[in-house]
Amino acid sequence: MTTSETLFARAQGVIPGGVNSPVRAFRAVGGAPLFMQSAQGAWLTDADGNQYVDFINSWGPMILGHAPEVVLEAVRQALPHSLSYGAPTRREIELAELLIELVPSVEKVRLVNSGTEATMSAVRVARGYTGRAKILKFEGCYHGHGDSFLIAAGSGALTLGAPDSPGVTQGVAQDTLTVPYNDLAAVHAAIEANPDQLAAIIVEPVVGNMGLVEPAPGFLAGLRALCTQHGIVLIFDEVMTGFRLAPGGAQQLYGVVPDMTTLGKIIGGGLPVGAYGGRADIMNQVAPAGKVYQAGTLSGNPLATAAGLAQLRYLHAHPEVYEQLEATSARLADGTRQIAQELGLHYTVNRVGSMFSLFFTPRPVSNLEDAKQSDLPAFGRYFHAMLRRGIYLAPSQYEALFVSTAITDELVDKYLTACRESLIEAHA
Numbered sequence: 001m002t003t004s005e006t007l008f009a010r011a012q013g014v015i016p017g018g019v020n021s022p023v024r025a026f027r028a029v030g031g032a033p034l035f036m037q038s039a040q041g042a043w044l045t046d047a048d049g050n051q052y053v054d055f056i057n058s059w060g061p062m063i064l065g066h067a068p069e070v071v072l073e074a075v076r077q078a079l080p081h082s083l084s085y086g087a088p089t090r091r092e093i094e095l096a097e098l099l100i101e102l103v104p105s106v107e108k109v110r111l112v113n114s115g116t117e118a119t120m121s122a123v124r125v126a127r128g129y130t131g132r133a134k135i136l137k138f139e140g141c142y143h144g145h146g147d148s149f150l151i152a153a154g155s156g157a158l159t160l161g162a163p164d165s166p167g168v169t170q171g172v173a174q175d176t177l178t179v180p181y182n183d184l185a186a187v188h189a190a191i192e193a194n195p196d197q198l199a200a201i202i203v204e205p206v207v208g209n210m211g212l213v214e215p216a217p218g219f220l221a222g223l224r225a226l227c228t229q230h231g232i233v234l235i236f237d238e239v240m241t242g243f244r245l246a247p248g249g250a251q252q253l254y255g256v257v258p259d260m261t262t263l264g265k266i267i268g269g270g271l272p273v274g275a276y277g278g279r280a281d282i283m284n285q286v287a288p289a290g291k292v293y294q295a296g297t298l299s300g301n302p303l304a305t306a307a308g309l310a311q312l313r314y315l316h317a318h319p320e321v322y323e324q325l326e327a328t329s330a331r332l333a334d335g336t337r338q339i340a341q342e343l344g345l346h347y348t349v350n351r352v353g354s355m356f357s358l359f360f361t362p363r364p365v366s367n368l369e370d371a372k373q374s375d376l377p378a379f380g381r382y383f384h385a386m387l388r389r390g391i392y393l394a395p396s397q398y399e400a401l402f403v404s405t406a407i408t409d410e411l412v413d414k415y416l417t418a419c420r421e422s423l424i425e426a427h428a
């Protein structure tokens with residue numbers, strides 16, 4: 001048995017399913033998950049000492065690769081001054097000011113500890129602000145594990161075949177409407193069927209949780225127009241896309257400004273952080289300025305703000321990072337598409353900036369129904385063939401890949417060679 005296998009067996013005795021987040025259990029691809037012990041730059045090292053080129057990057061935040069010196073140094077500086085106060089600090093203001101400067105929709109912002117907290121809180125604020133109960137989300141979009149979002153959810157919920165989680169009460173479920181992504185007519189119909197009842201529409205402006213799916217031309221602008229017309233709060237969940245697709249996130253890339261934005265792990269440089277922000281009149285509903293309650297001892301944690309500020313300041317000062325990510329990701333995605341075609345596999349590759357997915361279906365993928373046409377057993381074989389060649393992909397067809405600046409041209413070549421061999425192996 002490998003060390004990872006031994007650890008997984010032990011973990012299953014004390015942790016549900018042996019993991020602290022379901023996708024990590026490899027159930028969508030079979031086999032036992034790898035337990036990691038360290039990472040540097042593009043490379044992950046597992047508990048057996050095997051090395052892999054990382055295309056997950058902690059599901060987004062490690063834009064500069066693992067353990068970048070600029071972030072580590074900021075954490076080192078912060079470390080001796082204690083790990084938590086439960087009282088305000090200067091860096092929280094500095095991080096808030098930077099978020100406001102960079103993210104177009106954010107006029108005021110509240111720091112929390114995860115993307116899940118951010119989305120749960122944003123919806124509560126939207127409900128408090130509008131005095132309405134219902135929200136609308138899109139099938140296959142994932143907004144963390146808050147009750148309201150585990151209806152037709154993507155990511156691990158989809159992988160495990162339980163997009164509607166037990167434990168979510170009927171009352172909560174009936175306040176969440178779902179329609180297909182990229183379907184403005186369905187959004188319109190849902191609004192008409194629930195007049196003056198929708199508090200918020202929440203959307204991943206670029207979806208990362210059913211694989212990578214981009215918004216159709218006019219979709220985001222259409223949502224903006226409908227929300228404005230009907231007094232609905234438009235929330236962009238940019239937990240994965242914020243600071244990754246552009247300094248101001250997908251809203252900057254597509255030129256559509258929502259009323260509220262949720263952010264996550266990226267603004268902590270990998271440490272546990274989230275944030276929700278938006279129009280000042282909406283955010284002023286949040287306690288203690290307003291009556292919508294939300295709180296947390298670890299919110300604005302001094303180490304997380306140190307790491308986050310260091311990474312965001314670096315990105316702000318080095319816009320060439322985005323050009324580098326674009327060039328590297330284009331080589332990876334275009335190369336993948338070309339290899340598949342040369343092998344007679346007319347598979348779909350979706351990419352936006354440094355996020356991409358290879359769908360094991362020839363059908364264009366613009367919503368969950370399309371994504372579900374993928375050949376999942378073939379994907380599983382491909383995943384393991386890549387792993388054997390030292391390439392660590394997301395262990396599910398319904399997840400995106402994330403590229404870091406640590407991916408060199410040589411590593412792109414390594415990936416493409418592995419991709420060709422693995423596609424052949426998966427279809428042998």
Ligand code: HOZ
Nearest residue numbers: 021023024059155156209
């Ligand atoms: N829900 C995350 C992917 N969309 C996975 C989180 C994790 O396992 O770390």
